[in-house]
Amino acid sequence: MSQTWNQHVVKKENKALVLNTIKANAPVSRASIAQTTGLNKGTVSSLVSELLNEKLINESGTGESSGGRRPVMLLLNETAGFTISIDLGVNHILGVVTDLRGNIVNERTITFSNEDLEEVLKHLHQLIDELRNEVPESEYGIVGIGVGVPGVVTSDGEILLAPNLGWKKVPLKDILFERYRVPIIVENEANGGAYGEKVYGVGQMADELIYTSISIGIGVGLILDGKLYKGLRGFSGELGHMTIEKDGPDCRCGNKGCWELYASEKTLLEKARENGYKDTNIHELVTAAENGESKAIHLLEELGDYLGIGITNIIHIFNPEQVVVGNTVQIAEKFIMPAIEKRIEKNAIGFNKNDVQLNVAKLQKYSTVMGMAAFNIEHFFEAPDKAVISN
Amino acid sequence: MSQTWNQHVVKKENKALVLNTIKANAPVSRASIAQTTGLNKGTVSSLVSELLNEKLINESGTGESSGGRRPVMLLLNETAGFTISIDLGVNHILGVVTDLRGNIVNERTITFSNEDLEEVLKHLHQLIDELRNEVPESEYGIVGIGVGVPGVVTSDGEILLAPNLGWKKVPLKDILFERYRVPIIVENEANGGAYGEKVYGVGQMADELIYTSISIGIGVGLILDGKLYKGLRGFSGELGHMTIEKDGPDCRCGNKGCWELYASEKTLLEKARENGYKDTNIHELVTAAENGESKAIHLLEELGDYLGIGITNIIHIFNPEQVVVGNTVQIAEKFIMPAIEKRIEKNAIGFNKNDVQLNVAKLQKYSTVMGMAAFNIEHFFEAPDKAVISN
DNA sequence: TAACCTTTGTTTATTCGCTAGACAAACTTA
DNA sequence: TAAGTTTGTCTAGCGAATAAACAAAGGTTA
Numbered sequence: 001m002s003q004t005w006n007q008h009v010v011k012k013e014n015k016a017l018v019l020n021t022i023k024a025n026a027p028v029s030r031a032s033i034a035q036t037t038g039l040n041k042g043t044v045s046s047l048v049s050e051l052l053n054e055k056l057i058n059e060s061g062t063g064e065s066s067g068g069r070r071p072v073m074l075l076l077n078e079t080a081g082f083t084i085s086i087d088l089g090v091n092h093i094l095g096v097v098t099d100l101r102g103n104i105v106n107e108r109t110i111t112f113s114n115e116d117l118e119e120v121l122k123h124l125h126q127l128i129d130e131l132r133n134e135v136p137e138s139e140y141g142i143v144g145i146g147v148g149v150p151g152v153v154t155s156d157g158e159i160l161l162a163p164n165l166g167w168k169k170v171p172l173k174d175i176l177f178e179r180y181r182v183p184i185i186v187e188n189e190a191n192g193g194a195y196g197e198k199v200y201g202v203g204q205m206a207d208e209l210i211y212t213s214i215s216i217g218i219g220v221g222l223i224l225d226g227k228l229y230k231g232l233r234g235f236s237g238e239l240g241h242m243t244i245e246k247d248g249p250d251c252r253c254g255n256k257g258c259w260e261l262y263a264s265e266k267t268l269l270e271k272a273r274e275n276g277y278k279d280t281n282i283h284e285l286v287t288a289a290e291n292g293e294s295k296a297i298h299l300l301e302e303l304g305d306y307l308g309i310g311i312t313n314i315i316h317i318f319n320p321e322q323v324v325v326g327n328t329v330q331i332a333e334k335f336i337m338p339a340i341e342k343r344i345e346k347n348a349i350g351f352n353k354n355d356v357q358l359n360v361a362k363l364q365k366y367s368t369v370m371g372m373a374a375f376n377i378e379h380f381f382e383a384p385d386k387a388v389i390s391n
Numbered sequence: 392m393s394q395t396w397n398q399h400v401v402k403k404e405n406k407a408l409v410l411n412t413i414k415a416n417a418p419v420s421r422a423s424i425a426q427t428t429g430l431n432k433g434t435v436s437s438l439v440s441e442l443l444n445e446k447l448i449n450e451s452g453t454g455e456s457s458g459g460r461r462p463v464m465l466l467l468n469e470t471a472g473f474t475i476s477i478d479l480g481v482n483h484i485l486g487v488v489t490d491l492r493g494n495i496v497n498e499r500t501i502t503f504s505n506e507d508l509e510e511v512l513k514h515l516h517q518l519i520d521e522l523r524n525e526v527p528e529s530e531y532g533i534v535g536i537g538v539g540v541p542g543v544v545t546s547d548g549e550i551l552l553a554p555n556l557g558w559k560k561v562p563l564k565d566i567l568f569e570r571y572r573v574p575i576i577v578e579n580e581a582n583g584g585a586y587g588e589k590v591y592g593v594g595q596m597a598d599e600l601i602y603t604s605i606s607i608g609i610g611v612g613l614i615l616d617g618k619l620y621k622g623l624r625g626f627s628g629e630l631g632h633m634t635i636e637k638d639g640p641d642c643r644c645g646n647k648g649c650w651e652l653y654a655s656e657k658t659l660l661e662k663a664r665e666n667g668y669k670d671t672n673i674h675e676l677v678t679a680a681e682n683g684e685s686k687a688i689h690l691l692e693e694l695g696d697y698l699g700i701g702i703t704n705i706i707h708i709f710n711p712e713q714v715v716v717g718n719t720v721q722i723a724e725k726f727i728m729p730a731i732e733k734r735i736e737k738n739a740i741g742f743n744k745n746d747v748q749l750n751v752a753k754l755q756k757y758s759t760v761m762g763m764a765a766f767n768i769e770h771f772f773e774a775p776d777k778a779v780i781s782n
Numbered sequence: 783t784a785a786c787c788t789t790t791g792t793t794t795a796t797t798c799g800c801t802a803g804a805c806a807a808a809c810t811t812a
Numbered sequence: 813t814a815a816g817t818t819t820g821t822c823t824a825g826c827g828a829a830t831a832a833a834c835a836a837a838g839g840t841t842a
Contacts, residue, residue: 006401006799006800006801006827007398007401007798007799007800007827007828007829008827008828009401010397010398010400010401010827010828010829011827011828011829014828014829029790029791030790030791031789031790031791034791039829039830040829040830040831041790041791041792041830041831042791042792042793042794042829042830042831042832043828043829043830044791045791045792045793046792046828046829062837065788065789065790065837065838065839066788066789066839067787067788067789067838067839067840068787068788068789068790068837068838068839069788069789069790069791069836069837069838069839070789070790070837070838071789071790071791072790072791152742160742161742208622208623224615224620225616225620229615229616230710231599231709231710231711232599232710232711232712232746232747233710233742233746234710235710235740235742235743236708236709236710237708237710238707238708238710238740238743239707239708241707241740242633242704242707242708243635243700243703243704243738244634244635244636244637245635245636245637245638246635246636246653246697246700247636253740254737254738254739254740254741255703255707255738255739255740256738257636262637306637309634309637312634312646313633313634316629316630316632316633316646317627317628317629317630317633317708318622318627319621319622319623319624319625319626319627319628319629320622320623321623346645347634347645347646347647348645348646349626349629349632349644349645349646350645351543351551351552351624351626352626352629355623355624356623397798397828397829397830398798398799398800398828398829399798399799401798401799401800402798402799402800405799405800420819420820421819421820422818422819422820425820430800430801431800431801431802432801432819432820432821433800433801433802433803433820433821433822433823434799434800434801435820436820436821436822437799437800437821453808456808456809456810456817456818456819457810457817457818458809458810458811458816458817458818459808459809459810459816459817459818459819460807460808460809460810460817460818460819460820461808461809461818461819462818462819462820463819463820
């Protein structure tokens with residue numbers, strides 16, 4: 001058996017097409033769906049009635065007449081199920097409950113200092129338990145739990161390495177499934193952020209989008225051809241460890257002159273220390289810069305310049321439509337973005353530079369959780385009938 | 392109208408599936424196709440009979456019995472049409488005629504020194520004319536002409552810039568279509584090489600393959616998820632202009648410390664000159680190295696080392712299954728490949744390094760032409776009925 | 783206000799491609 | 813020679829899409 005066969009496929013595809021049309025254009029009538037999709041009116045009618053039976057969509061009264069019978073408008077039944085979506089950071093966990101449209105209906109944060117696996121898992125379980133108790137009653141219940149983690153994740157949802165947490169070989173997907181018995185998605189934090197910005201953020205119009213997660217280190221999520229690109233084993237996007245200075249200092253990864261040795265929050269704070277800012281953080285530096293302290297301004301602009309060098313490489317490598325700067329450094333937007341732009345303007349090849357947009361993440365601290373929500377929702381809609389009822 | 396609809400699609404897909412099964416496993420019986428594809432025997436029978444009518448496949452007598460009626464074996468009718476596939480280099484043009492299986496049935500080369508557009512086009516036309524006159528009679532005639540060029544090509548087949556030829560804005564696809572009236576494909580040389588190695592060369596088992604074309608400069612072709620990745624406008628793969636030394640020398644592209652300033656034939660020869668090899672070329676250097684001249688050996692190993700730095704970046708960025716080193720430098724294989732491997736072994740992150748294969752291009756000087764042939768053939772099989780009869 | 787036109791949504795008849803299973807052909811084995 | 817196997821074709825039936833007719837519900841115009 002290779003892959004493609006028969007004609008359930010056609011029905012399944014068309015049903016998905018109808019549902020996506022409703023998602024994208026709601027509220028929308030059957031007639032209008034038929035027109036935009038090119039499907040026959042009868043076909044649309046029958047698929048819509050199935051979707052209504054499955055409680056995935058709702059009728060919502062009649063719309064305005066355009067010179068004839070008034071249309072019955074259709075809406076996504078966004079509260080037919082909910083996701084629990086989590087950004088597991090190095091000193092905090094952000095968890096949200098979203099509906100099937102990606103609206104956040106609940107939110108909780110836990111901060112911690114002990115990064116020990118056992119401890120953090122306890123926090124994670126507690127957070128999920130709390131969120132779960134607050135999820136509204138619904139047809140499909142919790143359709144999935146997604147966790148974005150700052151580390152290397154296999155396609156089986158095992159965290160191979162999370163350097164800033166000091167974790168190795170944690171089968172997080174299995175651990176969570178064992179406990180919650182709903183579909184679990186574990187993904188790298190930058191991949192989640194990339195998808196979040198693509199689906200709900202600044203990249204909704206872009207199919208070729210590179211999301212750079214700039215925080216303690218650098219992670220990069222690649223949206224290529226509209227889909228998350230993960231490489232052979234899921235380890236793509238290690239652009240933080242792209243050499244930008246061939247004889248540069250050793251990185252703990254084994255390579256030399258890695259990008260994140262020049263353009264990360266960690267390096268920023270080290271340099272700040274050398275410049276007399278003792279025991280500071282990026283918030284304080286931004287405040288200082290906003291108050292006109294030239295040292296702070298210079299430090300932030302230097303960070304932006306180094307970011308620009310790596311982003312220029314990204315532009316040359318991928319010819320993307322959009323490059324998004326996300327994660328913690330975006331609070332320094334005012335100082336780093338012009339520096340990045342200046343570097344790109346100066347160094348990048350015209351053909352590649354002309355069409356690219358450079359943006360700050362729109363979802364801010366929610367990029368990753370929203371990406372995880374999007375993964376959960378997408379997974380659910382691929383096979384709603386198989387969803388585990390667990391409410 | 393968005394995209395997907397009806398059930399001709401099913402038939403078309405299944406027909407393509409049957410044809411691909413024959414291509415891959417020929418000679419093969421109808422019964423065996425039914426088994427491997429999962430399609431019903433009757434369906435296979437009917438699709439096969441259509442393919443026979445279209446002369447795309449042939450029956451080739453009976454095979455061995457396995458305890459019952461002897462099967463009728465089916466073969467791709469590889470001589471139902473031919474491609475003209477061309478590698479347009481900076482001082483030569485290599486042109487081949489291939490059948491639909493990618494067998495080279497004819498080959499011609501022209502060398503030139505005057506890179507003037509008019510002149511080169513004259514040569515190109517002459518070469519194509521000669522090849523065309525020698526194409527055997529066939530059902531579908533010339534199914535396409537493909538040209539790989541060392542430059543930036545838009546999706547409309549316009550050469551925006553070919554720096555080493557000194558060309559700008561050459562609408563080569565239109566020029567050739569005007570003259571030959573068959574499907575024309577113009578593509579970057581490294582993209583062609585990547586696809587050639589993927590379909591006919593060392594990368595037949597790999598869906599995540601990065602092909603590095605190392606010659607005067609560096610071009611890179613990206614095979615991601617089994618398909619050529621071209622970015623937003625077709626300008627991806629400019630990894631030759633990836634900064635590997637942030638404060639390095641200026642490149643004519645506008646950037647600094649570009650990879651190809653360290654790891655290209657051009658740089659190799661410049662360094663050779665500085666080391667006393669006057670007016671040499673890479674062939675002579677390899678010969679010298681093979682004779683044990685330590686200066687030559689060192690120059691080649693240094694080239695390999697610099698290649699290794701960029702390839703390490705590639706491994707971190709893409710997590711590929713295979714990295715292929717192609718184009719002219721592969722004649723120095725014996726000296727550069729160990730140096731590349733050494734650098735990767737030393738610098739690359741374990742997770743990404745473990746699964747990656749490093750190979751020299753198998754098709755050698757034919758990588759690009761075979762890639763162009765593969766594009767032509769693929770394009771033909773997508774819609775054989777629409778092929779222009781032109782023999 | 784009535785007659786007619788428009789638009790929406792459902793129903794019915796038809797078509798198309800796949801599948802299952804019967805069957806014929808051709809061969810092997812005992 | 814009889815029985816079993818494998819290959820390939822043929823026929824009936826099914827599911828899903830389409831086209832077209834029809835019903836429902838509104839607007840427009842005289």
